[in-house]
Amino acid sequence: MAGARRWAGLLALLVLLAVVLYPLLWMLGTALKSPQEVVSNLSLWPQHLTWANFADGWNALPGITFGRFFVNSTLIAAAVVVANMVSCLVTAYALGRLRFPLRKVWFAVMIGTLLLPQHVLIVPQYVLFRNFGWINTPLPLIIPKLLATEAFFVFLMVQFIRGIPAELDDAAKIDGCGPYGVFRHVILPLSRPALVTTAIFSFIWTWNDFFTQLVYLNDPTTYTIPVALRTFLDSSGQNQIGPMFAMAALSLLPVFLFFLAFQRFLVEGINTSGLTG
Template sequence: MKYLRLVALIGILAIVLYPLLWMLSTSFKPDEEIVGGIGLLPKDPQPSNYIDGWNSLDVSFTRFFINSAVIAGVSVVFNCVSCLLTAYAFARLRFRARGLWFTLMIGTLLLPGHVLIVPHYILFKTFGWIDTPLPLVVPKLLATEAFFIFLMVQFMRGIPRDLDDAASIDGAGPYQIFWRIIVPLSKPALVTTAIFTFIWTWNDFFSQLVYLSGLDNITVPVALRNFLDSTGQSSLGPMFAMSVLSLLPVFAFFVAFQRMLVQGINTSGLKG
């Protein structure tokens, strides 16, 4: 039984890792071998695919990585700050129609994001923000991510209110309670929000394709699309090479905060 379980786990691991191994192997293959063969190992390895992919477009891939890093980094900061403040208001403060506003906020989760693309595009075009990072980062400062607000609210509801009462007796107001008690104790939920925001923003293709058009302003996911030209011809080897490199920041970010991510998901789901 023990060996059967081990074999089953190895089989599942192989199925999960095979697409990544195939992409890594393909990044070293010439275009003819990618199209004409299905083997995993390259017959004629081409390490030059990475150099060609990095410099094959009119703009170096360095620029695209910088654009993605700036947009993802700013989005993480803006989203964490705005969602944390909003969640604190819903979880700890009392104000008129709090339940109604919270219900409306949760209701936005049922609204498909694609139906908002056209009105958002018209609005941002009126502001003159098209082909700039502003449409991608400014909404994050306005607490538009209801999922993360809900996650933080659930976490904060698990923090004993006795801490608030004790701080109030000592003369602390809502702002002091927020900065000195809620923020330090909400670190797991905050890290969870940061990780998912970074991953989703870094991998986002549709929104960045809609709002960014200039070659100097596009991000890594949009730049990968440019390896396919209008005639249908493509540089498959360099494209896969850059795809492998585009996964490294996400993988490193996830590994660095893996423990905090698991802790944040567990505590946010169990407390409330």
Template sequence: MSTETAVLPGDRVGTGANVARWAALLFIMAVVLYPLCWLIGTSLKAPTEIVNNLSIFPKDVTWSNYSDGWNGFTGVTFATFFLNSALIAGATVVANAVSCLVAAYAFARLKFVGRGLYFGIMISTLLLPHHVLMIPQYMLFKEFGWINTPLPLIVPKILATEAFFVFLMVQFMRGIPRELDEAAKVDGCSPYGIFWHVILPLTRPALVTTAIFSFIWTWNDFLPQLIYLNELDQRTVPVALRGFLDSGGQSDIGAMFAMAVLSLIPVFVFFVAFQRMLVQGINTSGLKG
């Protein structure tokens, strides 16, 4: 006795919709990943093929681009540039996370004279173009003797100058019930104790979000690092990549693309390591209980 399952018209419509949805997602993914695939393929092409072959796949794989790029130029290897970027990005992550967290706690949970005015002034700095401050900041740091050192790129972050991250944490802390603060006060906690035992553990998703964006933005930053870091051995990865185009009056495009591929690895690893907490920070809008 054979049994046959009837296929309803609604099932066909649902199956067709799923196929169309997956096809659209695959098309979008292909469009998004094409530049990355092209970058990786171009990093394996010979310099003459880079200009003549616009496809993703190289005709002749040239692994020497990676070794030539890693050797750097004028005696400085690319490992030095990676180390400089890692030190600046790591210090920026710590400075932004700590300073912005403390400033956000003051704005979100403490009461003091002029709190609304100071918060409004801080938010207004988001409307100020960064390029307007470059000349006075450069003159100030030059007087301090900080030019050609990482200090101009790190020290301002210790002072909670990133208004975006302060605003992000303030909004996150405002979603934490104030009943937790009152309960901590009943148990004898001071404002410092409330910050350390209540606010800090609950703001971990916001801290991770700040850390991820601070690392990515600092690692990819170009103009400030170009302005303040003049010596070759002080340069970071973005500035060093530009050096392949004019070092010695010649261009090594293949090595530049190869090092560009390697420069994406730290950003990718950092994001993958903390992406779960980043998603948690985006989805968290309040607390239950």
């Protein structure tokens, strides 16, 4: 009976894996199909491999290769990762450890911002950034992150910091550390799992973001990958589906490699109580 249950569970996992991987396999198969096969061949795998889709997609826009979009996305994603890690940790330390007037009120306000849809804020933000002259630059995508605007990550780090025993702070204070010393020598080293979790999700969300980047980036030289992929549908329609999926497949590689490199720390951040090392 136990063996039957184990095989049934394994079969269920395989079925679930097939359902999850099917869109990815379909995308890879379409990336290797010719324009004729895209509309005539409904099977998962192409009859004749068409590697030219990758070259055509890489040089689809006149005067700009797809490598430019990879560079733009990488720079923006890297800057957002660093900004979120620094600003959210400092803010979480203040809300989770320091004592100041209206601390609980500000924490409640911060949590309340999670209820605001992004589309409600986009118009006033656009007007503000236009007055700053930041439209068509990466600044609207990066600078707000320096102000700890990602309430989800602040909340995540606050809960993580609260799990670190306060006795460690007291021991550091006995050794002569002030608030900055406690942050530097106690909170920062023990917050590595939370920081890595923030970095992973910040990178993935920024890399895949389409709406915000479409609003602020109008010049093709500033496009990121999600915005650049949209241009395939505007140019030649059906004949560009193969190159579009080829570039979409390439755009998944950085996300996959980034997650693969830091997945151990992500699991550690989920399981740890704050006392690591």
